Amino acid sequence: MQTQQTAPEPSLRERLVTALENQRVLGYVLMAPALLLILIFIAYPFVLGVWMSLTDKIVGTSGTFIGLGNYDKLFASDIFLTAAWNTVFFTTIATIFKAVLGMWLAVLLNRKFRFANITRATVLLPFIVPTVLSTLAWLWMFDATFSVFNWTLRWLWQMEIGIFGLVLKENWGFFRGPLWLGDPSLAMASVILVNVWRGLPFFAISFLAGLQTIPPDLYDAADIDGASGWKKFWHVTLPLIKPVAIVVIVFSIVVTFADFQLVYILTRGGPNNETHLLATLAYQLGMGSGNIGQGAAVALFMLPILAFVIIFQLWYLRREGVR
Amino acid sequence: MNAMVGETYFRRLVVFYIPLFLFVFAMLFPFAWMLITSIKPDAELYNPRISPFIVREPTLEHWESLFGTTLFIRWAVNTLWVAIASTAVSLFAGVLAGYALSRLVFRGSTMFGIMIFVTYLVPPTLLFIPLTGVVTWMGLQDTTWSLIFTYPTFLVPFCTWLLMGYFQTIPKELEECARIDGATRLQAMSKIVLPLAVPGILSAGIFAFTLSWNEFLYALVFIHSPETKTIPVGVTSELIKGDVFFWGALMAGALFGSVPVAIVYSFFVEHYVSGMTGAVKG
Structure with missing residues (x-):
């Protein structure tokens, strides 16, 4: 053991312990890992992306500054304008369907019934499994020749014909059914369908969590006033679930707006570039053709809408005092 | 009286059981289709004249070819490793940051909160092109490390946000008591708050695990060697050769790529749901 006459110098360890007792020091120390990750892998790439979008960078070159040249080119390109429009259309329609059907499913799941817990758990499956893998199953179900939907349609068609006794079995192969992914507008509808299928459980379970916080006596009071089921939904359920609903919808808009996987698997942007979204077009330009500057510019086009949505959400959360 | 009961039952059937059944059917049908397709011989798969709903001679040939002739097991190991490692990194950073933001007073904490x-809400699709540059520059391209370091970009903000909310539900007084008894701030955090926050940390961890297991875009862009790929990328890129789709093996891959995450989910349904709903509500 050391024997020292004077008061011992605080060791490094002791000084560290004292420093960490200070909230300001400890705050920054605890934030450091998260901040470091965000700076290196979000903030820096973001700045880099803005810079790339202002250059004519192609894979393997460093690229030269061309100002807004990429953006000029994009606005003159039909594919880009289609992709931008598709993204807005896809997000709007899919979100409406997810919100409405999700609310319906949530109200159903909120009832008391046998196997309620297991039903709630299984309904969430589309949301938890890898999206590309379930989308592969949809790709197979949409197959031009072996689509199970078309087989069923053919079967129903033949049944109907059979009932009326008009046409016999020779015409079995006559009705092929629609080309789900081959026709531009039908392809977009198919992509939306898969997005709704995947996202609906998320809406339903989130709404359900909101429904369960509504005190039952409110419904009892409405019953006493003689309110019908619909009236109760409009005047009790909907106003009370609005805060949750808005947050869920905003969150979903962000994710849907930036969707990549569905189109990448189902159509690759086809037929004839009619189903491209901003994300898949950015991928095709940046990774497929190696036109990095233009790809980065397309991806950045998501920013204004996302920024608007994020600011709206921050404003709303603050106003509601949720956080 | 009897008519009344009959009527309400009928009504319940129409407004409740039938819609609920249709929803559940629609949600689960694609998974049933994966299973049916994966055990059907090619002769039945590619015959448009027979009913696709019936498996006449079930076979395991597609499962065998998936596990025997593809790198599927390798992809599963990669996916598991990436999911566990990136979840661990994210939980570490998220717990510390969440604690700091919910408990400590320091300059810039509000700004950091907004930043998180x-x-x-920044989607991976916005940043993947420049991020490819960063990954290459760090020499991480074509390694699983590129994913372990980039997945936290969406996991850390999520974990932090969720845990901030969770820490706020733990009474401050508990910590203050410990501090009066001479515990340092770090000790109060690790010995008092963190044990109480285990359910929240578990929720964040389960959710983060499934998110990394499912991630596609970064894995598609950063990884090129077949033996380094994850399941989502391996199945979609290596099992489809040009225009030739081996549907039996593909659906077997989709099924077995989904099963592990479904099993994890089934054990932690409550945690997963509270993580998911907590994440949006904050």
């Missing part, structure tokens, strides 16, 4: 929230 904003990055939470």
Whole structure:
């Protein structure tokens, strides 16, 4: 053991312990890992992306500054304008369907019934499994020749014909059914369908969590006033679930707006570039053709809408005092 | 009286059981289709004249070819490793940051909170092109490390946001008591708050695990060697050769790529759901 006459110098360890007792020091120390990750892998790439979008960078070159040249080119390109429009259309329609059907499913799941817990758990499956893998199953179900939907349609068609006794079995192969992914507008509808299928459980379970916080006596009071089921939904359920609903919808808009996987698997942007979204077009330009500057510019086009949505959400959360 | 009961039952059937059944059917049908397709011989798969709903001679040939002739097991190991490692990194950073933001008073904490929230909503599709540059520059391209370091970009904000909310539900008084008894701030955090926060940490961890297991875009862009790929990328890129789709093996891959995450989910349904709903509500 050391024997020292004077008061011992605080060791490094002791000084560290004292420093960490200070909230300001400890705050920054605890934030450091998260901040470091965000700076290196979000903030820096973001700045880099803005810079790339202002250059004519192609894979393997460093690229030269061309100002807004990429953006000029994009606005003159039909594919880009289609992709931008598709993204807005896809997000709007899919979100409406997810919100409405999700609310319906949530109200159903909120009832008391046998196997309620297991039903709630299984309904969430589309949301938890890898999206590309379930989308592969949809790709197979949409197959031009072996689509199970078309087989069923053919079967129903033949049944109907059979009932009326008009046409016999020779015409079995006559009705092929629609080309789900081959026709531009039908392809977009198919992509939306898969997005709704995947996202609906998320809406339903989130709404359900909101429904369960509504005190039952409110419904009892409405019953006493003689309110019908619909009236109760409009005047009790909907106003009370609005805060949750808005947050869920905003969150979903962000994710849907930036969707990549569905189109990448189902159509690759086809037929004839009619189903491209901003994300898949950015991928095709940046990774497929190696036109990095233009790809980065397309991806950045998501920013204004996302920024608007994020600011709206921050404003709303603050106003509601949720956080 | 009898008519009344009959009527309400009928009504319940129409407004409740039938819609609920249709929803559940629609949600689960694609998974049933994966299973049916994966055990059907090619002769039945590619015959448009027979009913696709019936498996006449079930076979395991597609399962065998998936496990025997593809790198599927390798992809599963990669996916598991990436999911566990990136979840661990994210939980570490998220727990510390969440604690600091919910408990400590320091300059810039509000700004950091907003920053975390904003990055939470930045989608991977916005940044993947420049991020490819960063990954290459760090020499991580074509390694699983590229994913372990980039997945936290969407996991850390999520974990932090969720845990901030969770820490706020733990009474401050508990910590203050410990501090009066001579515990340092770090000790109060690790010995008092963190044990109480285990359910929240578990929720964040389960959710983060499934998110990394499912991630596609970064894995598609950063990884090129077949033996380094994850399941989502391996199945979609290596099992489809040009225009030739081996549907039996593909659906077997889709099925077995989904099963592990479904099993994890089934054990932690409550945690997963509270993580998911907590994440949006904050």
